Amino acid sequence: MPLLIPTGKNTVMDSSLAYEQHAQSYLRERDKSPVGTRIVDQWGRSLRDGARVLELACGGGLPITRTLQEVGLQLWALDSSPTLAAEFQKRFPNIPMQCAKVQNSDFFNQRYEGVVAIGLVFLLTEPDQSDLINRVAGILEPGGRFLFTAPIETGTWRDMNTGIECRSLGQQRYRKLLQNAGLTVTKTYADVGKNNYYDVVNTR
Numbered sequence: 277m278p279l280l281i282p283t284g285k286n287t288v289m290d291s292s293l294a295y296e297q298h299a300q301s302y303l304r305e306r307d308k309s310p311v312g313t314r315i316v317d318q319w320g321r322s323l324r325d326g327a328r329v330l331e332l333a334c335g336g337g338l339p340i341t342r343t344l345q346e347v348g349l350q351l352w353a354l355d356s357s358p359t360l361a362a363e364f365q366k367r368f369p370n371i372p373m374q375c376a377k378v379q380n381s382d383f384f385n386q387r388y389e390g391v392v393a394i395g396l397v398f399l400l401t402e403p404d405q406s407d408l409i410n411r412v413a414g415i416l417e418p419g420g421r422f423l424f425t426a427p428i429e430t431g432t433w434r435d436m437n438t439g440i441e442c443r444s445l446g447q448q449r450y451r452k453l454l455q456n457a458g459l460t461v462t463k464t465y466a467d468v469g470k471n472n473y474y475d476v477v478n479t480r
């Protein structure tokens with residue numbers, strides 16, 4: 277997914293609008309893709325059974341939410357696309373779900389043992405990425421875990437689902453932002469699609 281291709285002229289479009297516009301084509305492709313399931317399954321199993329986990333940008337819930345559910349976590353979820361959120365609610369009627377942007381969500385006003393953000397962080401502007409890291413730190417229990425995808429490299433590329441510009445702040449900057457928020461990267465992983473995952477713990 278995140279091949280680092282220079283984008284030339286910027287496409288200025290909010291990621292939430294872009295995904296809403298491409299929701300049906302995105303669902304068609306993602307529903308049948310297993311990318312990320314092995315890592316999410318392993319991460320989920322490393323939390324206690326029944327741990328409280330918030331999934332940011334859950335999309336239609338396949339395959340990531342289903343994997344998190346199958347390993348026995350207690351889930352809350354949010355996504356900004358009304359079409360994807362409606363599909364999610366049909367598929368997972370027992371998971372509390374908000375249709376909201378991460379920038380505006382109250383994250384259900386509670387704390388979590390885990391937060392997951394697959395395919396989200398690099399869709400946001402740099403200030404929004406930094407702000408999100410701080411807000412995630414604020415809702416994680418001590419020792420709580422944050423799993424998110426973003427490249428190791430710094431750069432921009434076009435999102436293959438929507439064509440909008442994505443930006444990776446790069447490993448050094450992510451580690452620094454996380455550290456300033458009281459979070460520490462314990463491991464990184466790569467999946468079959470060559471996406472990089474940061475496995476992070478709240479060390480405060």
Ligand SMILES: C[S@@+](CC[C@H](N)C(=O)[O-])C[C@H]1O[C@@H](n2cnc3c(N)ncnc32)[C@H](O)[C@@H]1O
Pocket residue numbers: 291292295296306312332333334335336337338339340354355356357360376377378379393394395396399437
């Ligand atoms: C690449 S998809 C990943 C979906 C899901 N995590 C998965 O791996 O299948 C990106 C998702 O982010 C959502 N999204 C984009 N911008 C968002 C924002 N500002 N707040 C919340 N969700 C957002 C989109 O609607 C879409 O579902």
